Amino acid sequence: MAEASRTFHATLFSLPTFSPRFHFKLSYSHSHPSLHLKRARSVQRSISETKTMSLNTTLPWGCDIDSLENAEALQNWLSDSGLPPQKVGINKVEMGKRGLVALKKINRGEKILFVPPSLLISSDSDWSSPVAGHVLKQQNVADLPLLATYLISEANLQKSSRWSNYISSLPREPYSLLHWTRSELDRYLKASQIRLRAIERIADITGTFDDLRRRIFSKHPHLFPKEVFNLVTFRWSFGILLSRLVYLYSMDGKVALVPWADMLNHSCEVETYLNYDKSSQAVVFTTDRAYQPGEQVFISYGKKSNAELLLSYGFVPKQGTNLNDSVELPLSLKISDKCYKQKLKALMKHGLSASSQCYPIQISGWPLELMAYAYLTVSPPSMSKQFEEV
Numbered sequence: 478m479a480e481a482s483r484t485f486h487a488t489l490f491s492l493p494t495f496s497p498r499f500h501f502k503l504s505y506s507h508s509h510p511s512l513h514l515k516r517a518r519s520v521q522r523s524i525s526e527t528k529t530m531s532l533n534t535t536l537p538w539g540c541d542i543d544s545l546e547n548a549e550a551l552q553n554w555l556s557d558s559g560l561p562p563q564k565v566g567i568n569k570v571e572m573g574k575r576g577l578v579a580l581k582k583i584n585r586g587e588k589i590l591f592v593p594p595s596l597l598i599s600s601d602s603d604w605s606s607p608v609a610g611h612v613l614k615q616q617n618v619a620d621l622p623l624l625a626t627y628l629i630s631e632a633n634l635q636k637s638s639r640w641s642n643y644i645s646s647l648p649r650e651p652y653s654l655l656h657w658t659r660s661e662l663d664r665y666l667k668a669s670q671i672r673l674r675a676i677e678r679i680a681d682i683t684g685t686f687d688d689l690r691r692r693i694f695s696k697h698p699h700l701f702p703k704e705v706f707n708l709v710t711f712r713w714s715f716g717i718l719l720s721r722l723v724y725l726y727s728m729d730g731k732v733a734l735v736p737w738a739d740m741l742n743h744s745c746e747v748e749t750y751l752n753y754d755k756s757s758q759a760v761v762f763t764t765d766r767a768y769q770p771g772e773q774v775f776i777s778y779g780k781k782s783n784a785e786l787l788l789s790y791g792f793v794p795k796q797g798t799n800l801n802d803s804v805e806l807p808l809s810l811k812i813s814d815k816c817y818k819q820k821l822k823a824l825m826k827h828g829l830s831a832s833s834q835c836y837p838i839q840i841s842g843w844p845l846e847l848m849a850y851a852y853l854t855v856s857p858p859s860m861s862k863q864f865e866e867v
């Protein structure tokens with residue numbers, strides 16, 4: 478297998494998408510999450526202010542999502558390209574800066590959007606520069622790095638790419654921990670597992686880019702000039718993919734960018750996800766509530782903790798609004814326990830160890846396994862016959 482595919486294996490398996498089915502192992506903070514996430518929210522602003530400067534000068538594509546720049550052009554292009562008339566439109570919103578807002582009354586249980594497959598961007602989309610696509614596919618580059626390269630290649634073509642209007646509407650700087658420096662991660666995510674996952678993710682992306690550069694880009698500089706295909710543009714394209722890709726369960730698990738649908742913001746209160754609807758042959762979602770004209774329409778990006786949302790999407794929901802928020806509690810067996818050996822034997826029978834077993838605690842509850850571990854650790858010697866049952 479190509480090195481790039483291997484390098485990206487880890488990241489692919491923690492890929493966030495707008496789907497509950499891509500709900501991987503949760504990562505929780507050891508310190509009080511609301512404390513450092515509050516800091517993270519404030520640093521998000523100061524970091525994006527400083528970073529936008531350098532990225533603005535480097536990236537000649539995308540837009541500033543604080544404004545509605547390019548939104549009208551996107552909507553016109555989408556309707557010319559087969560998107561049917563919509564009950565929602567892009568507007569400025571309180572949660573998520575830009576979002577989709579109801580233009581008419583939308584009923585509960587109604588399907589909306591209807592994005593046709595011809596508007597989906599996936600690893601099998603046609604390249605405007607077919608030779609570049611062919612070279613990458615010949616080298617068995619995995620889907621995610623392939624898509625990241627595709628996005629840069631099309632972005633660089635500007636008006637000559639068929640995706641020009643879409644790319645112009647993407648954030649020039651996607652909110653993402655990928656843009657945080659190591660000292661910012663260490664400072665603001667101190668003692669949080671998210672810090673390690675963000676460091677790993679940045680290392681994965683850097684490693685994947687280095688591998689592509691060494692094996693492919695440097696050998697075909699006319700197809701992949703380094704002024705265009707570099708770490709800055711890769712961080713941008715991965716930031717876009719990680720915060721916007723959609724997992725389409727009914728399309729055999731295809732992972733794609735879905736223009737228009739990716740303007741929907743997340744709400745912890747809704748339980749509805751994007752999917753391909755075979756009967757309408759389009760990407761839709763079914764509302765789980767009614768919306769009045771002017772109200773922002775939301776989907777769910779999955780049942781994720783605040784830390785996970787910060788890691789993949791660069792935002793933290795308002796304090797106390799996310800019932801899926803969780804913190805990981807480490808439990809361990811004291812070596813000074815009078816029954817250490819017997820208890821360890823009981824734990825090992827269940828594939829557990831004496832040191833630091835971590836369990837998620839949510840507002841709504843905690844796993845039975847946590848209770849069992851805790852019962853065992855506090856059981857007195859008189860209960861030694863029941864250790865294994867616990």
Ligand SMILES: C[S@@+](CC[C@H](N)C(=O)[O-])C[C@H]1O[C@@H](n2cnc3c(N)ncnc32)[C@H](O)[C@@H]1O
Pocket residue numbers: 542572573574575576647648652720721739740741742743744789790791792793794
């Ligand atoms: C799929 S895009 C949604 C559209 C995005 N607002 C835009 O203007 O391009 C995901 C990004 O939207 C923002 N977002 C989504 N839901 C949010 C929320 N509840 N609060 C704050 N930001 C949110 C985050 O920046 C996230 O990375």
